[in-house]
Amino acid sequence: MNITLRQLKVFESVAKNLSYTKASHDLHLSQPAVSMQVRQLEEVVGLTLFEKLGKQISLTEAGRELYHYSRGINRSLQEMEEVAESLKGVNRGCLSIAVASTVNYFAPRLLAAFHQRYPGIALKLDVTNREQLVRFLDMNSVDLVLMGQPPEEIDVESETFMENPLVVVAPQDHPLVGEQGIKLKRLETEVFVMREPGSGTRQAMERWFAEHRVAVRHGMQMTRNEAIKQAVRAGLGLSVVSLHTIELELETGRLMILDVEGFPVVRQWYLVYRRNKRLSPPAQAFREFVMDEARRLTLPA
Numbered sequence: 001m002n003i004t005l006r007q008l009k010v011f012e013s014v015a016k017n018l019s020y021t022k023a024s025h026d027l028h029l030s031q032p033a034v035s036m037q038v039r040q041l042e043e044v045v046g047l048t049l050f051e052k053l054g055k056q057i058s059l060t061e062a063g064r065e066l067y068h069y070s071r072g073i074n075r076s077l078q079e080m081e082e083v084a085e086s087l088k089g090v091n092r093g094c095l096s097i098a099v100a101s102t103v104n105y106f107a108p109r110l111l112a113a114f115h116q117r118y119p120g121i122a123l124k125l126d127v128t129n130r131e132q133l134v135r136f137l138d139m140n141s142v143d144l145v146l147m148g149q150p151p152e153e154i155d156v157e158s159e160t161f162m163e164n165p166l167v168v169v170a171p172q173d174h175p176l177v178g179e180q181g182i183k184l185k186r187l188e189t190e191v192f193v194m195r196e197p198g199s200g201t202r203q204a205m206e207r208w209f210a211e212h213r214v215a216v217r218h219g220m221q222m223t224r225n226e227a228i229k230q231a232v233r234a235g236l237g238l239s240v241v242s243l244h245t246i247e248l249e250l251e252t253g254r255l256m257i258l259d260v261e262g263f264p265v266v267r268q269w270y271l272v273y274r275r276n277k278r279l280s281p282p283a284q285a286f287r288e289f290v291m292d293e294a295r296r297l298t299l300p301a
């Protein structure tokens with residue numbers, strides 16, 4: 001078969017966007033040029049790769065199979081380009097990092113310091129929850145991930161770089177504020193504002209309460225730490241959050257940490273990447289930088 005790299009690149013973009021128009025924008029090509037590349041690829045492999053339902057296109061089964069391989073090939077190509085770039089020196093090339101939404105409270109400080117040291121490296125940052133980070137690792141679509149708990153189902157290398165204390169927070173006027181050694185059982189009479197099921201904070205909290213046989217009542221569910229904090233302030237319930245997300249609220253006294261027995265629950269932050277992944281020099285530099293610099297970040301104690 002005479003498949004060209006260009007056909008694979010165009011196919012991948014259409015498959016990812018499920019739109020010829022978006023792919024043509026991403027690739028800076030005209031829409032007919034994109035359609036032609038896809039048609040040619042379909043002819044070479046002798047299979048239909050997309051089907052159309054109304055205005056929406058979707059991948060056929062053959063398309064899905066090919067997408068799996070084309071992603072790997074395109075990723076290897078990108079790695080090859082990065083390695084070639086790196087042979088020209090560490091301070092160039094690009095680095096794509098994905099971090100847990102909770103990490104994003106300190107990630108910008110790390111990135112700013114990294115950028116100051118290596119201004120020639122172009123940085124791309126994705127901020128999302130644990131579930132999506134595991135997907136990124138599975139697809140090998142980012143260089144490095146900063147997250148709360150490395151996945152067990154994927155073969156990864158992981159290193160801890162900082163503690164991640166989880167605390168119980170309440171609004172300023174909550175009756176438990178100021179009480180010492182609050183018993184865990186006492187929490188069963190309270191309602192908890194929860195993160196979404198894909199959140200690492202939520203998983204850790206649920207696991208911890210289950211291990212200690214505490215049945216907390218779930219109240220509202222929210223996908224953002226910011227929304228959780230507002231909800232707690234508004235009196236919608238207590239919540240368990242990473243200490244790193246409430247730096248400002250603690251400074252201004254808008255949220256209070258409850259002195260509950262067993263808390264803070266100390267988790268770790270991890271730097272994670274696929275095992276056997278050849279880290280580009282910018283990725284290697286970032287890895288070393290995080291291990292070294294994280295200790296120097298000033299975070300609430």
Ligand code: PGA
Pocket residue numbers: 100101102103128129130131147148149195198199200201202
């Ligand atoms: P998250 O953070 O809750 O934003 O997914 C990741 C984690 O704490 O594991």
